Amino acid sequence: MAYELEKQTAIAAVTAAATLCEQVRQTRTAAIEKQDRSPVTIADFAAQAVVCRAIAAAFPQDAIVGEENADLLRQPQLRAELAQVVETVQAIVPSADPEAVLGWIDRGKGQVGGRYWTLDPIDGTKGFLRGDQYAIALALIEAGEIKLGVMACPALPLDLTDPNSAIGTLFVAVRGEGAVQMPLHGGEARPIRVASADRLIESVELDRGNPDLQRQVAKRVGLTAPPLPMDSLAKYGVVARGQAALYLRLSWTTAPDYRENIWDHAVGAIVVEEAGGRVSDMYGKALDFSAGAKLLNNRGIIASNGALHDAVLSVLRDQAVIS
Numbered sequence: 001m002a003y004e005l006e007k008q009t010a011i012a013a014v015t016a017a018a019t020l021c022e023q024v025r026q027t028r029t030a031a032i033e034k035q036d037r038s039p040v041t042i043a044d045f046a047a048q049a050v051v052c053r054a055i056a057a058a059f060p061q062d063a064i065v066g067e068e069n070a071d072l073l074r075q076p077q078l079r080a081e082l083a084q085v086v087e088t089v090q091a092i093v094p095s096a097d098p099e100a101v102l103g104w105i106d107r108g109k110g111q112v113g114g115r116y117w118t119l120d121p122i123d124g125t126k127g128f129l130r131g132d133q134y135a136i137a138l139a140l141i142e143a144g145e146i147k148l149g150v151m152a153c154p155a156l157p158l159d160l161t162d163p164n165s166a167i168g169t170l171f172v173a174v175r176g177e178g179a180v181q182m183p184l185h186g187g188e189a190r191p192i193r194v195a196s197a198d199r200l201i202e203s204v205e206l207d208r209g210n211p212d213l214q215r216q217v218a219k220r221v222g223l224t225a226p227p228l229p230m231d232s233l234a235k236y237g238v239v240a241r242g243q244a245a246l247y248l249r250l251s252w253t254t255a256p257d258y259r260e261n262i263w264d265h266a267v268g269a270i271v272v273e274e275a276g277g278r279v280s281d282m283y284g285k286a287l288d289f290s291a292g293a294k295l296l297n298n299r300g301i302i303a304s305n306g307a308l309h310d311a312v313l314s315v316l317r318d319q320a321v322i323s
C-alpha cells in the first residue's frame with residue numbers, strides 16, 4: 001500500500017479537526033471578516049492549527065499550502081478570538097499555548113513545490129455558518145500529481161437517499177488504489193464508484209459559477225432531475241459515490257478574473273478520479289497543481305462520472321462558450 005503513513009496521519013488529523021469544527025459549530029460560530037471580505041471563524045484557525053501540527057510532526061520536510069494564516073490573529077484587537085482558538089485547540093492538544101498555535105497555523109504558509117500538502121481547514125465557511133455542508137480538505141501533491149486525498153464532511157449523510165443514514169462522512173483516496181468512504185466517527189471503509197445518476201450538483205452560492213449555463217449544459221447531456229445545491233467540496237464526494245453525475249463550476253464565464261484555489265479542488269479531484277470519474281477544466285485540460293496556490297492555467301471546473309465528460313465538453317464548444 002502506497003503512502004500508508006501519510007494516509008494514516010492525514011486521516012487522524014482531519015478527523016480531529018472535524019470533531020473540533022462540530023464542537024465550535026454547536027457553541028460559537030461568529031464570523032471574523034478577512035481582508036478579502038470572506039468570512040473566517042475560530043474553527044477555521046483551530047482546524048488549520050491541528051492539521052498543520054500533525055503533518056509537520058510526521059513529515060517535517062513537507063511544505064503545507066493552507067488557506068489560512070495567523071496574520072489576523074496576531075493583531076492585538078483579536079486577542080479574545082486568539083484565546084478562543086487556543087482553547088479550542090486544547091481540546092485536541094492539551095498543552096497548546098498561543099505562540100505554538102500561531103506557529104502551527106503559519107506552517108500553512110508554505111509554497112507549492114515538488115512535494116507539498118494543500119489544506120482547506122473549512123471549505124464552505126458560508127455553509128458552516130448557515131448550518132449546511134462544509135468540508136475539511138487535505139491533499140498531498142508530488143511532481144504536480146495528487147497522490148492522496150482525505151476529506152471530512154461532518155454534516156454529510158453516508159447515504160443521501162436514506163433518511164436514517166448516519167451523518168458524517170470521511171472520503172479517502174490514494175492514487176491507483178481507489179476511493180472509499182467511511183463513517184466519520186468510526187466504521188467500515190467502503191469503496192465508492194461514480195454512476196449514471198440523473199442530476200447535476202452545484203454551489204449553493206450562485207455567484208460561484210454560472211447557474212444558467214451549468215443547468216443548460218446539464219439538460220443537453222441528459223440530466224433531467226433538478227440540480228442539487230450543496231456547499232463545499234462535499235459536491236465532489238457526492239459525484240464520486242454516484243449520487244450526482246456532474247459538478248460544474250463555470251465561474252470563469254461570469255468572473256473572468258477569478259482563479260480557483262488549489263485547496264478548493266485537489267482532494268475532490270482525486271476522490272472523483274479514483275472513484276472512476278473524470279475531472280478537468282472547462283476546456284478539458286487537466287488541473288495543473290504546479291503553478292502556485294491558484295489554478296492559474298485552468299478555467300472553470302468539470303467533475304463528472306467520466307461517461308458524460310466528452311459530451312459536456314462538446315456542448316460547451318457548440319455553445320461557443322469555449323473555442
Ligand code: AMP
Nearest residue numbers: 124203205208209231232251255258264
Ligand atoms: P462553494 O462551497 O461551492 O460555494 O465554494 C466555496 C469556495 O468558493 C470557497 O472556498 C472560495 O474559495 C470559493 N470562491 C469564492 N468566490 C468565488 C468565485 N467568484 N468563483 C468561484 N469560487 C469562489
Ligand code: MG
Nearest residue numbers: 120123124264
Ligand atoms: Mg475553500
